Amino acid sequence: MSTQAELDKVISSEYEAGFTTLVESDTLPPGLNEDVIRVISAKKGEPEWLLEWRLDAYRNWLEMAEPNWAHVTYPPVDLNAISYYSAPKSMEDRPQSLDEVDPELLDTYKKLGIPLHEQEMLAGVAVDAVFDSVSVGTTFKAKLAEAGVIFCSISEAVHEHPELVKKYLGSVVPKGDNFFAGLNSAVFTDGSFVYIPKGVRCPMELSTYFRINEANTGQFERTLIVADEGSYVSYLEGCTAPQRDENQLHAAVVELVALPGAEIKYSTVQNWYPGDKDGKGGIYNFVTKRGVAHDNAKISWTQVETGSAITWKYPSVVLRGDNSVGEFYSVALTRHAQQADTGTKMIHLGKNTRSTIVSKGISAGKSSNAYRGLVRMGPRAENARNFTQCDSLLLGDTCGAHTFPYIESKHPSATIEHEATTSKVSDDQLFLCRQRGIDPEKAISMIVNGFCKEVFKELPMEFAVEAGKLLEVSLEGAVG
Amino acid sequence: MLEIRDLHAAVAGEPILKGLNLTVNAGEVHAIMGPNGSGKSTLANVLAGKDNYEITGGDALFEGKSLADLEPEERAQLGLFLAFQYPVEIPGVSNMEFLKAALEATRKAQGKEEWDSVTLLRKARETCKQVDLDPQFLKRGVNEGFSGGEKKRNEIMQMLLMEPKLALLDETDSGLDIDALQTVARGVNSLRSPERGIVLVTHYQRLLDYIVPDFVHVLSNGQIIKSGGKELAHELEEHGYGWLTGDRNDGKDQSA
Ligand SMILES: Nc1ncnc2c1ncn2[C@@H]1O[C@H](COP(=O)(O)OP(=O)(O)OP(=O)(O)O)[C@@H](O)[C@H]1O
Ligand SMILES: [Mg+2]
Numbered sequence: 185m186s187t188q189a190e191l192d193k194v195i196s197s198e199y200e201a202g203f204t205t206l207v208e209s210d211t212l213p214p215g216l217n218e219d220v221i222r223v224i225s226a227k228k229g230e231p232e233w234l235l236e237w238r239l240d241a242y243r244n245w246l247e248m249a250e251p252n253w254a255h256v257t258y259p260p261v262d263l264n265a266i267s268y269y270s271a272p273k274s275m276e277d278r279p280q281s282l283d284e285v286d287p288e289l290l291d292t293y294k295k296l297g298i299p300l301h302e303q304e305m306l307a308g309v310a311v312d313a314v315f316d317s318v319s320v321g322t323t324f325k326a327k328l329a330e331a332g333v334i335f336c337s338i339s340e341a342v343h344e345h346p347e348l349v350k351k352y353l354g355s356v357v358p359k360g361d362n363f364f365a366g367l368n369s370a371v372f373t374d375g376s377f378v379y380i381p382k383g384v385r386c387p388m389e390l391s392t393y394f395r396i397n398e399a400n401t402g403q404f405e406r407t408l409i410v411a412d413e414g415s416y417v418s419y420l421e422g423c424t425a426p427q428r429d430e431n432q433l434h435a436a437v438v439e440l441v442a443l444p445g446a447e448i449k450y451s452t453v454q455n456w457y458p459g460d461k462d463g464k465g466g467i468y469n470f471v472t473k474r475g476v477a478h479d480n481a482k483i484s485w486t487q488v489e490t491g492s493a494i495t496w497k498y499p500s501v502v503l504r505g506d507n508s509v510g511e512f513y514s515v516a517l518t519r520h521a522q523q524a525d526t527g528t529k530m531i532h533l534g535k536n537t538r539s540t541i542v543s544k545g546i547s548a549g550k551s552s553n554a555y556r557g558l559v560r561m562g563p564r565a566e567n568a569r570n571f572t573q574c575d576s577l578l579l580g581d582t583c584g585a586h587t588f589p590y591i592e593s594k595h596p597s598a599t600i601e602h603e604a605t606t607s608k609v610s611d612d613q614l615f616l617c618r619q620r621g622i623d624p625e626k627a628i629s630m631i632v633n634g635f636c637k638e639v640f641k642e643l644p645m646e647f648a649v650e651a652g653k654l655l656e657v658s659l660e661g662a663v664g
Numbered sequence: 665m666l667e668i669r670d671l672h673a674a675v676a677g678e679p680i681l682k683g684l685n686l687t688v689n690a691g692e693v694h695a696i697m698g699p700n701g702s703g704k705s706t707l708a709n710v711l712a713g714k715d716n717y718e719i720t721g722g723d724a725l726f727e728g729k730s731l732a733d734l735e736p737e738e739r740a741q742l743g744l745f746l747a748f749q750y751p752v753e754i755p756g757v758s759n760m761e762f763l764k765a766a767l768e769a770t771r772k773a774q775g776k777e778e779w780d781s782v783t784l785l786r787k788a789r790e791t792c793k794q795v796d797l798d799p800q801f802l803k804r805g806v807n808e809g810f811s812g813g814e815k816k817r818n819e820i821m822q823m824l825l826m827e828p829k830l831a832l833l834d835e836t837d838s839g840l841d842i843d844a845l846q847t848v849a850r851g852v853n854s855l856r857s858p859e860r861g862i863v864l865v866t867h868y869q870r871l872l873d874y875i876v877p878d879f880v881h882v883l884s885n886g887q888i889i890k891s892g893g894k895e896l897a898h899e900l901e902e903h904g905y906g907w908l909t910g911d912r913n914d915g916k917d918q919s920a
Binding site: 610611612613615616617618619620621622623624626630631633634635636637638 | 712713714715716735736737739740741745746748751752753754755756757761762765766769770773805806822826
């Protein structure tokens with residue numbers, strides 16, 4: 185026990201040092217070790233079991249190596265140069281009005297047609313005086329509470345609904361799943377928690393947008409969504425705000441649990457800062473997203489991604505239950521020097537499971553856009569079916585598109601269909617548009633939007649509109 | 665309205681038009697005929713400003729402006745319309761969406777009042793009926809999976825909605841059945857007005873029975889080698905192009 189005591193002493197002294205800094209700026213000095221994790225956990229007032237869970241994840245992570253199989257190249261990320269805890273800026277630190285915000289950022293918002301008060305929120309303006317966000321939040325929460333839906337930050341859930349968090353956290357993406365998920369498990373700071381009770385159809389689409397405190401949750405988000413038997417929820421992640429950070433690592437984990445007969449629809453529109461045209465700056469987006477679908481349950485991922493310098497992301501569905509359904513609809517646009525290695529995994533375990541994959545990759549500039557998809561039919565996956573359609577559209581001659589399909593079938597009755605196409609925006613298409621008076625940028629964006637139609641129609645209405653505009657903005661200057 | 669003077673043009677570096685002259689005044693309908701490969705589509709593409717179609721000599725003025733100085737969309741915004749010989753498909757972009765973008769761009773540039781969505785939809789539906797296209801076609805992708813004849817009628821539909829000053833129709837009659845031919849002809853005739861010019865490229869006298877031209881020109885080897893009134897088309901029908909190009913084997917009257 186004396187060793188432990190000594191350890192405690194050492195920790196507490198260092199902890200104090202760390203804490204002092206913390207009080208002054210509310211940001212930990214860069215670097216990662218067990219003490220940092222203890223500080224994070226203490227700062228959040230977490231129960232012992234969660235601290236242990238984090239530490240366990242950390243120790244396990246130390247043994248892991250960063251994956252290097254993806255079709256992306258980047259200089260090694262110095263994980264010790266990152267600060268692992270930074271509290272949201274206080275209202276006084278924030279810009280007091282839009283006049284103080286980077287005009288380029290505002291210009292982007294304007295092009296996206298985001299209303300003024302939303303612009304203020306996205307830009308992190310201290311909005312409480314300007315826009316009564318509290319009341320919006322309250323009416324919204326009351327309506328959900330009536331239905332018995334829990335929607336809060338994961339930190340809050342740890343306190344308010346510990347039994348749910350304890351039961352499901354890490355149940356889909358285990359602590360030791362992969363390098364980045366391991367890191368996230370050790371140091372995650374915040375994220376969303378959703379629970380839909382049995383048989384409840386969530387009365388509205390849940391969007392992180394409403395949760396303003398989410399704006400600064402930073403690099404290690406953790407989201408957990410549990411849909412109890414026979415329930416339904418549609419969840420919208422992300423906003424279209426570009427984040428202007430320098431090469432910043434973003435290693436989120438999203439876990440979805442669809443209990444028997446439940447349906448989860450998870451939509452993402454992601455437009456983080458992709459770096460400039462020479463590839464300087466931008467987010468490294470290394471995200472683990474996975475759902476487990478029990479009997480007769482359905483999980484569908486829809487994503488529209490135009491941001492990040494490097495994307496490494498494979499939203500997956502484990503079709504554990506019989507008759508479960510998994511879907512993946514994706515649009516990934518890369519331009520400049522962006523690199524994306526993205527796709528999905530459909531793991532068919534149950535009988536009569538079905539999965540659909542529709543992936544649309546658009547590459548421009550010097551970017552590289554790879555689809556990587558795994559379809560695995562397990563030994564029990566009788567009559568399982570998969571359909572994969574993978575289309576690439578190239579804008580220009582300097583970009584690249586790659587497709588890496590992996591198929592493993594352990595059941596003879598399983599059927600797997602794969603279709604892949606690569607096309608270019610043809611001169612004739614462009615000429616037809618221009619001959620009708622449409623300028624080339626608008627024409628390209630229209631043609632690209634058309635190419636993505638199958639995916640856009642899976643998005644909730646407002647999101648689809650936003651996604652279309654986002655593509656338009658992202659394509660500006662991509663044609664030449 | 666359109667004045668082409670000693671026009672030389674090359675396609676991908678290959679000289680195709682070799683000193684072409686043509687004047688189209690407002691209110692006139694001109695038919696251009698000529699053997700395959702003589703340069704009819706090239707002329708249309710040069711006027712509309714397609715990439716790789718380069719003016720190497722002479723000039724083409726539209727309403728006094730040199731077309732060579734204008735981007736394709738600028739020409740369209742000035743009121744130049746080309747109905748394509750082979751309309752291309754744009755998958756996933758609905759006809760309606762496409763029309764909206766086209767009409768917004770051109771009407772604005774021409775200082776015409778903008779149509780709101782309701783007006784646009786109403787007009788588009790009416791125009792569909794006018795060319796015998798089911799209004800359901802407005803929801804389908806531009807030319808996506810359309811039959812040959814449907815594509816041609818779709819071109820006419822666009823033309824009628826856009827109300828161009830100068831319409832170039834490149835073999836819009838090819839591949840149409842008899843009824844469709846009459847429908848298209850009616851559409852084109854409805855556009856005839858003292859303010860507009862129409863240039864029809866065709867291989868068949870038949871179209872000209874329905875759309876009676878003021879002038880007929882024969883294009884051969886990149887030049888207009890003969891011009892005349894509507895009776896010229898009848899003579900061509902009778903004698904073939906060999907009668908003009910001097911290549912007897914081309915003509916039907918080689919036995920004479
Ligand atoms: N990209 C190209 N490169 C080289 N030659 C070309 C190119 N495009 C067209 N041509 C040539 O230009 C000539 C004129 O073609 P054009 O399409 O204008 O003929 P046309 O009179 O419209 O014929 P048709 O009656 O068959 O439609 C043809 O010999 C054709 O092969
Ligand atoms: Mg032709």
